[in-house]
Amino acid sequence: MQKQAIFQSKLLPYALVAPQLAIVLIFFYWPALQAVIQSFLLQDAFGLSSSFVWFDNYIELFKDAAYFEAIVRTFFFSFAIAVSSLSFALLLAVMADKPLRGSMLYRTLLIWPYAVAPPVVGVLWIFMLHPSLGVLARYLRNMGVDWNPLLDGNQAATLIILAAAWKQISYNFLFFLAGLQAIPKSVFEAAAIDGARPMRRFWTVTFPLLSPTIFFLLVVNIVYAFFDTFGIIDTMTRGGPGTSTVTLVYKVYSDGLLGGNLGSSAAQSVILMVMVIVLTGIQFRFVERKVTY
């Protein structure tokens, strides 16, 4: 698409894009390039000299069982967070889409968790489910559950998934509601006249018409689970117990923090970049086809 009416000026357009371009080059491309270069280098223990080692860092990484586990874990977390949050949000959105009294109030009461920061989400949930002082942990113990996410890796992972899914409900709810409201009511009425019961109407009419939104949200939720859960993990478990809640992003952070292997940390960053590019690519191709919100 091109504008027909434009201005003639030689220097002004460059001045207009200059600030954006400067920031992008200094804080995006330069560090990304650094990461790529670093990922091909091996530094000695004191960081004094480094040598070019081609793909050794990557090969090391893929031979490392811990890295492989982090990949599997990240995908499992993403999937669990996306599915639980999406299904609950869809249920709420279908209910809120009905002509109910006070639907604006419902909407307001359901969307605000979007604004809660991930570390705060982490703090809220660890407090509720803290083994010795958590209110919910008390009930779990009374029910005979041996609840201690500080020691049990599976319980810690459950905790992260719960908290991360909780935060994402509001976002998914909003997009589902917008998607539902874009479907003409006459479609439902036609299906109803044809004798389709509500459940059947949902699966044969609503769900297919909503599938672009569902797919869009699935991608967004996976990206969210990859990156935005960092704050939740860091406040709740710091990757522990053991490495049972270390995701790919958390691993880049913690490996780099310990300062052990810069080359490996950089290689991890590059692999993550490739994953993001693929995910964004999918999302964009899809968005280009004009989703109806």
Place this chain on the structure above:
Amino acid sequence: MVEDEGFRRYVAHFILWIGIAIVAFPVYIAIVASTQDNALIANGQMSLLPGGHFFEVYYQTIFVGTSGSTREPVYNMMLNSLVMALLIAVGKIAISIISAYGIVYFRFPFRMPIFWIIFITLMLPVEVRIYPTYKIVADLHMLDSYAGLALPLIASATATLLFRQFFMTVPDELLEASRIDGAGPLRFFWDTLLPLSRTNMAALFVILFILGWNQYLWPLLITTRDDMQTIQVGIRKMITTTDALTEWPVVMATAVLAMLPPVFVVVAMQKLFVRGLVEAEK
């Protein structure tokens, strides 16, 4: 429709209230905990009803901070978060709107490559280039500064795309008209385009303010001084590894305070927020 709608409506109300309860419960617990005595909570005997220490706990949280490792008063953390969020939101909008203007309303060599250079940054979230970016900010002597907190997060492909899309819908006749009035490119931008973009800017501001306020990983890395800490980083540092030392009422009060500004923005600006969100994702 054909079925008994009355009963179905009751079910819908019921499910929605359950949803609201699930969404609100953790926050209710935080508010209740922030009014209670720490010893009671540490014993695992926290009551589900508000206690009587509201003023005490919030006074301590806002003006003193925890008595343990980080003694930073929370009002200072909130101030840092506020400055950072405002810098990010205003900065992003400012540089995005002028670069979109340049790309849409001018023809110049390298126009499309420049557009793609900006566009590709969509795919480079700060998390994946965290250490090299840290090093660059350190080399530029911007650690522990507002510039270091905000600048690396200011570039925004999304905002640029959004303004570009909006400018495309602005009718050409407006430009012709202002040209007949003798207006140059800067005049047209200032007098015509900016006023037209007001709602877009406001909607974007709501989203970006929340985004900025909720940043965590970046400020965690680049702030070392306690007085430069943002509230999101501060709250994590309040939870000490030895649980006995964590002052939970203060932590919960901090959590409540950290939630207030962004939640207020979402609820008060609901229309703009929804609009900004849906548009930003398009």
